[in-house]
Amino acid sequence: MKDGTKEDYLLLEEMEKPYLALTPDRVLDELRRQGETTLEGYKITRLTHGLQAATRAEAEGADIDWVVGALLHDIGDGLAPQNHDRFSAEVIRPFVRWEVAWTVEHHGIFQMLYYGHHYGWDRNARDQFRDHPCFDTCAAFCERWDQSSFDPDYPARPLAHFEPMVRQVYSRKAYDPAVLQEGVVTGLPPL
Known part of the structure; x- marks a missing residue:
């Protein structure tokens, strides 16, 4: 890598664009894989859990960052079960508000x-x-959308x-300060 020229790296940057554009496809494929087996010990799949959390968020009037964050909050569970929360956050961090990723x-x-x-x-x-400024938000996220989303009878959206x-979230420019809004805490929508 140290011998690469500016032209080499500009070429690589250009060649990487199609791969980066497929990020939402890879994320959606991983979600589909999470729907193939029941979550060990539970009556639902990992996908169903994420769909329930996202459905609850949307039903409460949450914005797109929260809905996608709720959908993907456990996406790392398959590859990193002992630190799935941090893994999942890294999957969304470049594209959602700081508060959601935290x-x-x-x-x-x-x-x-x-x-x-x-x-x-x-x-x-x-x-x-x-x-921490996000303490109450995270506590509310867990109470309202996460811990309650293991219900085999809950009518989650597909x-x-x-x-x-x-697709809309992953079409954003990665790490755009206008999206990340570092340090801004708006909380969840009121009940």
Whole structure:
């Protein structure tokens, strides 16, 4: 790499554009794979869980960043089950608001409130983030959209409904400061 010229790297940048344009296809393919098997120990698939969370977000009037964030908040579960939250956040981070990416990145530790004590873990481990500006948002995300989305009878919208949103989010310029809005916290829509 160190011997590459500016012209070499401009050529590579140009050649990479078609691959980058297919990112939403790869994301959607991964979601479809998550629908092929039931989530171990649960009555639904990983895809169904994401669809339920996204459906709940949309039904509450959440904007596209929150809906796509809810849909993809566990996309990393297949490859990185021990740190799926951070993995999932990296999948969306270049394309959504900072607040959404932070929430997805930390939802795993916030979810421990509901079950950590059953494993002898600190169910209040999330309190280490108590002073973070996204604390309340992440707690609300987990309460309203994540922990409640394991219901085999919940009428979630199909992936086809969310596909245009995924494509729209991934068509944004990566790391655009106008999209990321670093440090801005708007929270979830009011109930």
